[in-house]
Amino acid sequence: MSMDKIDLFIIGRLTKDARESFRKIAKDLGISPDTVMNRYKKLTRDGVIKGSTVVIDPRKIGYHGMAAFLIDTYPSHVLATEATTDTTLILDELIKMPNIIVATKTMGDHDLLAIGVVVDFEHLIQIGNHIAQIPGVRDLQVSMWVQDMEICPKYFIL
Amino acid sequence: MRKYFRTRSSETKIIFISVKEISITMTLPRTLKKIDDTDLVIIRTLQRDARTNFVDVAKDLGVSIDTVTKRFKRLIRIGIVRGTTVLLNPKGLGFEHVASLEIDVDYPHITRVVDALAKKPEILICTPTLGRHDLFAIAVLKSIEDLGQLRESIKGYPMVRDVTTSIWIDEFRLCPENFEFNNVKKAV
Numbered sequence: 001m002s003m004d005k006i007d008l009f010i011i012g013r014l015t016k017d018a019r020e021s022f023r024k025i026a027k028d029l030g031i032s033p034d035t036v037m038n039r040y041k042k043l044t045r046d047g048v049i050k051g052s053t054v055v056i057d058p059r060k061i062g063y064h065g066m067a068a069f070l071i072d073t074y075p076s077h078v079l080a081t082e083a084t085t086d087t088t089l090i091l092d093e094l095i096k097m098p099n100i101i102v103a104t105k106t107m108g109d110h111d112l113l114a115i116g117v118v119v120d121f122e123h124l125i126q127i128g129n130h131i132a133q134i135p136g137v138r139d140l141q142v143s144m145w146v147q148d149m150e151i152c153p154k155y156f157i158l
Numbered sequence: 159m160r161k162y163f164r165t166r167s168s169e170t171k172i173i174f175i176s177v178k179e180i181s182i183t184m185t186l187p188r189t190l191k192k193i194d195d196t197d198l199v200i201i202r203t204l205q206r207d208a209r210t211n212f213v214d215v216a217k218d219l220g221v222s223i224d225t226v227t228k229r230f231k232r233l234i235r236i237g238i239v240r241g242t243t244v245l246l247n248p249k250g251l252g253f254e255h256v257a258s259l260e261i262d263v264d265y266p267h268i269t270r271v272v273d274a275l276a277k278k279p280e281i282l283i284c285t286p287t288l289g290r291h292d293l294f295a296i297a298v299l300k301s302i303e304d305l306g307q308l309r310e311s312i313k314g315y316p317m318v319r320d321v322t323t324s325i326w327i328d329e330f331r332l333c334p335e336n337f338e339f340n341n342v343k344k345a346v
Contacts, residue, residue, distance in 0.1 A: 003251075011244065011246065011251075014243070014244040015243050015244055015246070016241070016243070017241060017242055017243075018208035018209060018242035018243050018244050019208055019209060019242050043250075046250065047247050047249075047250055048246060048247055048250030048251065049244050049245065049246060049247075049250075050244075050245040050246065050247050051206075051207065051244070051245045052207055052208035052209055052242060052243065052244045052245060053204070053205050053206070053207075053208055053242070053243065053245055054201060054204045054205050054208055054239050054240075054241070054242050054243075055239065055240040055241050055242065055243055056201075056238065056239060056240065056337050057237050057238060057239075057240050058337070060190065060191070060236065060237045060238045060342070061190070061238055061337065061338075061339055061341055061342045062190055062340070062341025062342060063337075063341075068258070068287070068289075068294055070324075098338050099337070099338060101337070104256075104326040104327065105326070105327040106258065106324040106325060106326055106327060107324060107325045107327060108257075108258075108322065108323055108324025108325060109260070109322050109324055110324060113258055113324065113326070117337065119341065141289065141290055142289055143260070143287035143288065143289030143290070143291065143294050144287060144288045144289060145285040145286060145287045145288070145294065147285045147286065
């Protein structure tokens, strides 16, 4: 999976505007639109580009903050009698929740991390309660912030 | 002691955070621009694939291409849509790891630490938070050694008390579609 300047240029342009026409990008690069098209297809096939999306401003649709939910889980043997609670199942539950925009397993202080957009404190508590009710969740720690709500800083949608 | 932050957006929102008792005032009621079902279909379609041809969107909606173009431009004008972007796999760009950092700081210096961190190219998000720790940051890294170095450099700031790092295990899930538009949706 080798990338050259042309690939990076295409990525740079599409990061700023995913709808930009390949013809325009090609013109600026001095190459044919077909080449840009092929490069885009290759980048997608290689998994460098996972897709494209619109960047929403959470503030404009009624969200006032973001929160990180740091989740601890029970070791699986404690729940031996219950159905198996794999952290993957918890992860699946998390990302299905409305308002949760990122979820991941982590190595470190906690077992899982979820980031969500929050309307107000009542909403924050609701989300917290919902997460706490997922089987296997032992403890939940919340951090909330109102700055830096750019969901797409630099390259990655977060 | 009291410290206040002003958000970077044009709307002034002042948050008072005091170290002893945390009291917060949010100036809540703000007029939000409303959108209708047509707008929502356009947003949802483009969320799945931002390069979707407006011809197809128009066909699905049974409206003219002009309408779709106008609606999309309006969504950008009123700020609900900030633009479109490609979703990149950090690994594809050589960033093998994503990590979150929770940082404890001597409170009076918090803005200085935030500014210093935000300048680092590997930091995606860095923000003061309410919670057990003072700052929350997300970083992309080429190797575990880089995480170690980042941690060391942050711990090097005299006002930083502690840094907790968590590495994201593979396959983290992103779901920008989980935004709800209830607050701005016109009542039918």
